[in-house]
Amino acid sequence: MNRIWKGLVLLASAALVAWILYPADRRPELTIATVNNADMILMQQLSSEFEKQSGVKLNWVVLGENVLRQRLTIDISTGSSTFDVITIGSYEAPLWGERGWLVPLDDLGADYGYDDIFDVVRQGFSYQDRMYAAPFYAESAFTYYRTDLFGKAGLKMPVQPSYEQIRQFAQKLHDPEHNVYGICLRGEPGWGQNIAFISTLVHAFGGRWMDAGLKPQITTPAWAEAVGFYVDVLSKYGPPGATTDGYNENRALFANGNCAMWVDATSAAGSLLDPSQSRVANTTSFAKAPIAKASNGPGWAWSWGLAIPTSSKRAEIAKQFIKWATSRQYIATVGERFGWLRIPPGSRKSTYEIPAYLQAAPFAPLVREAILNAGYTKPGESVPFVEVQYVGIPEFQAIGAEVGQEISAALAGHATVQQALALGQAEAEHSLEGRSVK
Amino acid sequence: MTGEVAVKPSRHLHSKPLLAPSVGALFLWMVVPLAMTLWFSAEHYNLLSPGKTAFAGWENYRDLLTHRALWVAMGNTLFLVGLVLAITLILGTFFSLLLNQDFPGRNVCRLLVIAPFFVMPTVSALIWKNMLMNPVFGLFAWITRSLGFGTIEFFSSMPMLSIVVIVGWEWTPFAVLILLPALHSLNPEQMEAARLDGAGPIALFRYIELPHLLRPMAVVAMIEMIFFLSLFAEIYVATGGGPGLASTNLAYLIFRDALLGFDVGRASAGGVVAIILANIVSFFLMRVVGRNLEDLR
Numbered sequence: 108m109n110r111i112w113k114g115l116v117l118l119a120s121a122a123l124v125a126w127i128l129y130p131a132d133r134r135p136e137l138t139i140a141t142v143n144n145a146d147m148i149l150m151q152q153l154s155s156e157f158e159k160q161s162g163v164k165l166n167w168v169v170l171g172e173n174v175l176r177q178r179l180t181i182d183i184s185t186g187s188s189t190f191d192v193i194t195i196g197s198y199e200a201p202l203w204g205e206r207g208w209l210v211p212l213d214d215l216g217a218d219y220g221y222d223d224i225f226d227v228v229r230q231g232f233s234y235q236d237r238m239y240a241a242p243f244y245a246e247s248a249f250t251y252y253r254t255d256l257f258g259k260a261g262l263k264m265p266v267q268p269s270y271e272q273i274r275q276f277a278q279k280l281h282d283p284e285h286n287v288y289g290i291c292l293r294g295e296p297g298w299g300q301n302i303a304f305i306s307t308l309v310h311a312f313g314g315r316w317m318d319a320g321l322k323p324q325i326t327t328p329a330w331a332e333a334v335g336f337y338v339d340v341l342s343k344y345g346p347p348g349a350t351t352d353g354y355n356e357n358r359a360l361f362a363n364g365n366c367a368m369w370v371d372a373t374s375a376a377g378s379l380l381d382p383s384q385s386r387v388a389n390t391t392s393f394a395k396a397p398i399a400k401a402s403n404g405p406g407w408a409w410s411w412g413l414a415i416p417t418s419s420k421r422a423e424i425a426k427q428f429i430k431w432a433t434s435r436q437y438i439a440t441v442g443e444r445f446g447w448l449r450i451p452p453g454s455r456k457s458t459y460e461i462p463a464y465l466q467a468a469p470f471a472p473l474v475r476e477a478i479l480n481a482g483y484t485k486p487g488e489s490v491p492f493v494e495v496q497y498v499g500i501p502e503f504q505a506i507g508a509e510v511g512q513e514i515s516a517a518l519a520g521h522a523t524v525q526q527a528l529a530l531g532q533a534e535a536e537h538s539l540e541g542r543s544v545k
Numbered sequence: 546m547t548g549e550v551a552v553k554p555s556r557h558l559h560s561k562p563l564l565a566p567s568v569g570a571l572f573l574w575m576v577v578p579l580a581m582t583l584w585f586s587a588e589h590y591n592l593l594s595p596g597k598t599a600f601a602g603w604e605n606y607r608d609l610l611t612h613r614a615l616w617v618a619m620g621n622t623l624f625l626v627g628l629v630l631a632i633t634l635i636l637g638t639f640f641s642l643l644l645n646q647d648f649p650g651r652n653v654c655r656l657l658v659i660a661p662f663f664v665m666p667t668v669s670a671l672i673w674k675n676m677l678m679n680p681v682f683g684l685f686a687w688i689t690r691s692l693g694f695g696t697i698e699f700f701s702s703m704p705m706l707s708i709v710v711i712v713g714w715e716w717t718p719f720a721v722l723i724l725l726p727a728l729h730s731l732n733p734e735q736m737e738a739a740r741l742d743g744a745g746p747i748a749l750f751r752y753i754e755l756p757h758l759l760r761p762m763a764v765v766a767m768i769e770m771i772f773f774l775s776l777f778a779e780i781y782v783a784t785g786g787g788p789g790l791a792s793t794n795l796a797y798l799i800f801r802d803a804l805l806g807f808d809v810g811r812a813s814a815g816g817v818v819a820i821i822l823a824n825i826v827s828f829f830l831m832r833v834v835g836r837n838l839e840d841l842r
Contacts, residue, residue: 177804184592184807202593286681296787347680348698350788365681501593505806516789519701527789537608538806 134164135424141167141194142175142411145378146244146451149441150432156440157431163424172299183208188418191425195240197231197410198497204239210415210422211237215430223435223455225478228410231493240412241433245453246374247477248307248396248407248496249470255390256280256287256367264392270311270336270399273368277344280367289344291366292337295353296515298507303496304370305514307407309333311399316498316506316535319491323535325510325528333399335524338517350515362386370396372409373474377448380468393470396477408481408495410454453478502538509534586813593807605814615815617790618798619822621705625712625794626773626826630766632713637720637765638758642750644721645728655725662718670782673711674700704784704792711779716772720765727761728754763834770830774823795819 141147147169154165168190170178179193183203195203203209215221221229224242232240250273252264260279265272277289293304309315314329324330341349346360354371358378361369362385382388396407413429415422431437435457441450447467452458452474459465459475481495493499497507510531517527589601609615644655661669678699680686686696699707731754739749777796780786786793786801793801799819803812 180592180807181804296785347686347696348701350698350701351674351784360681363682501591504593505808508801508805512787512789515787516791519698519704519788519791521789521791 134162135421136164136166137191137421137425137428138166138168138189139192139194139428140175140179140190141169142172143169144172144374144411145449147194147411149445149449150243150437150451153437153440153444154432157428160431161424161427163428165428173297183416183418186418188416188420190416191419191421192428193414193416194243194411195414197228197408197412198499198503200232200240200412200414201234201493201499202501203414204234204237208417209239210417210419210425211239212241212414212426212429213238215241215426219430220435220455220457223457225454225456227408227479227481228454231408231410232412240414241429242410242412242454243433244374244451245408245410245478246372247409247453247474247481248304248370248372249473249477250394250396251361251366251369251371251375251379252276252392252394253364253367253387253390254392264394267395268397270308270397273370273397274336274340274344276368277340281344283347286365287367288346288360288365289367290340291346291352291357291360291369292341292349293353293357293371294341294345294349294515294518295351295356296508296511297353298497298504298511300353300511301514302507302511303407303409305334305337305511306494306496306498307396308337308399310406310494311397311401312336313400316494316503317539321500321539323506323532323539325532325535329400330528331524334514334517334528337514338524341518342520350519361391372407373470373477374452376470376474377452377468380470381448393473395473406481406495408478506535506538509538582813582816585809586817588810590809591807592809601810605810606818609811609814609818614790614793614798615818618793618795621790621792622774622794622796622822623826624705625709625776626770628709629712629716629773630769632709633716633720633769634762634765636713636717637724638755638762640717640721641724641728641758642754644725658721659718661715662722664715666715666778667782669715670711670779673707673714674783678707700784701788704788708779708783708792711783712773712776715779716769719769720762723761723765724758727758731757767827767830767834770826774819774826795822 141151151167151169154167157163158165175194176199179190179195179199182189183193200209204211221238225245228242228245229238231245232238232242250264250268257264257276257280262276262279264276268276273290279289280287281289293301295301306316309330312329312333314327314333315324317323346352346365352360354375357366357369357371358375360366361375362379364386376393378384379391380388385391413432415425415429419425433454435455438450438455438458439461442461442464447461447464450458450464452468452471459471465471497503513522513527513531513534516522517524522530586605587601587603589599589604640658644651644658648654664672675682677684678686680696680698685699689696736749736753739753744752775796776794777800780792780794780797781800784792786797795815796819799812799815802808802815806812
């Protein structure tokens with residue numbers, strides 16, 4: 108017994124000595140939370156360069172979009188300091204900046220090129236003219252269509268289609284016998300899924316989420332018309348089971364050649380033109396996002412950016428990393444090393460002056476125009492909040508989730524459009540009860 | 546336990562302090578979170594509006610109980626638990642009886658039947674969603690389409706039933722896992738005697754095998770119920786609770802309030818309601834099961 112004890116003590120002291128003598132990794136560390144989109148995965152691959160340059164060690168936490176959003180919201184609202192750099196969207200940045208949860212990023216230096224960032228993108232990340240996140244990439248929405256199917260049917264896609272034209276095209280091109288569906292649209296419930304598309308559709312039909320007094324407008328005729336159009340077109344000419352198709356499912360359907368048209372985020376264009384990821388790389392073309400009644404365009408604006416929580420103890424080092432990852436130089440490195448279709452687009456004006464990029468990505472000018480015209484302020488009347496494919500108030504996540512569910516029920520045929528919208532209106536009113544404009 | 550030890554211990558030993566660590570751990574584990582849930586459920590507490598917490602009293606409960614979603618979710622929860630229990634028990638008994646027979650390749654068959662239980666819930670939900678039930682790429686759609694029928698949109702037209710099928714597929718092996726060894730323990734001489742007395746296969750099953758299996762079946766039902774009441778991964782992956790509320794159960798409703806609405810108060814109230822529901826269901830189940838066991842004696 109005694110011998111065992113002695114042996115144990117000896118072993119423990121040896122381990123202690125080894126631990127003390129072992130040269131500790133004394134490099135400063137950064138913990139980065141990011142989303143598992145292709146562009147961010149590339150950033151992670153390239154980050155070893157930053158580690159070499161700066162002598163900083165990076166720890167990565169890579170999560171899916173929904174899980175990341177939940178994790179970060181809980182983290183930052185409870186003030187825990189897990190992360191030094193976080194990846195957030197243009198929905199979160201101004202809200203969190205307002206609450207003092209983020210470090211302002213106005214001092215990255217003159218060589219950062221603030222003027223080079225698209226104004227709309229920068230505004231999207233700002234609260235009271237201070238930027239709280241640095242744009243990594245930005246997107247808007249447009250219409251994807253198949254030139255071969257249009258050619259075969261003798262149809263021509265205009266540069267600026269209307270939703271009525273889209274309906275006619277979808278009807279003519281719908282060919283379920285051969286697994287080709289007239290149109291693919293997001294049907295999966297969620298404020299970042301079907302609601303993102305439906306918001307732009309409602310705007311195109313002249314409707315909006317709420318008025319200046321935060322009173323929900325979901326039972327207005329514009330909503331009935333827009334959602335009626337959506338349910339009608341998608342259930343008649345869409346793929347079966349559309350209620351479970353989100354952005355990724357639709358991208359897979361389009362890349363596999365199952366869709367004649369698809370209205371969605373511009374960020375899918377790169378992968379759809381890449382023959383290794385798409386069967387329709389040579390037959391895909393692009394048009395503007397469709398319009399209906401409103402003249403100011405359907406407005407889709409989303410950017411992903413990097414930000415620093417105020418709870419981080421290494422904000423200065425974190426700024427160095429953000430400056431590196433969102434610089435012109437970074438975009439050029441990705442283009443030269445991985446091909447120009449894979450650069451993070453939409454954030455900087457200079458990106459659209461690179462000849463190699465413009466040649467590789469024929470959709471680039473259209474994307475630029477869509478981003479510039481999306482606008483971060485709401486269409487029509489002025490209201491004290493941002494309204495694009497989301498509404499920039501904290502309650503919108505809950506409202507969007509509820510209304511998204513109701514509309515998916517209508518799409519599945521479990522409820523009528525009127526019923527769904529009435530329930531959605533009640534939910535929204537409930538969420539906003541007792542809330543007034545600041 | 547103490548019946549045989551009649552002698553008073555010579556050394557007086559206070560054993561209660563020795564229990565302190567485990568009692569303390571249990572306290573930390575159970576009572577603190579429960580108390581916090583109760584406390585939060587009586588507060589206005591939304592993560593997105595910090596500094597605005599206030600005492601809410603019964604308001605969260607009132608909101609929840611007057612809201613359609615809760616009752617739909619409760620109905621879905623009971624539907625799910627009841628139907629999957631029935632399916633796993635019936636299919637489990639059936640497979641156990643089959644696998645209890647002697648036939649070549651029996652061991653391989655047993656392995657195959659058990660296998661689904663060891664697939665992670667998220668993975669099996671993804672497989673069912675994207676490879677089997679998907680109306681464009683899925684195997685079922687391919688079969689029905691090549692037979693000349695249309696496609697079935699499983700997750701839009703019958704979301705809850707699709708979830709039941711997935712969960713049933715996952716959990717039938719569990720029933721087999723418990724019931725098959727139970728069948729093994731049945732005395733073969735008893736069966737032999739019954740057969741000599743002229744009992745057919747149905748009578749054998751009805752009067753010998755089924756009564757023998759009732760007790761392990763009760764165990765299966767109890768354990769499965771604990772898991773099914775809080776079923777989440779399959780719903781999250783396959784349907785997202787939709788369309789509408791068609792496949793939202795209590796666990797998913799709480800998730801929606803807590804992590805999509807960041808409303809801690811309302812989610813906590815939902816949690817408390819779920820605890821109460823679980824207690825009610827297990828109370829009745831215990832009584833039914835208990836009576837069954839009594840009858841057997």
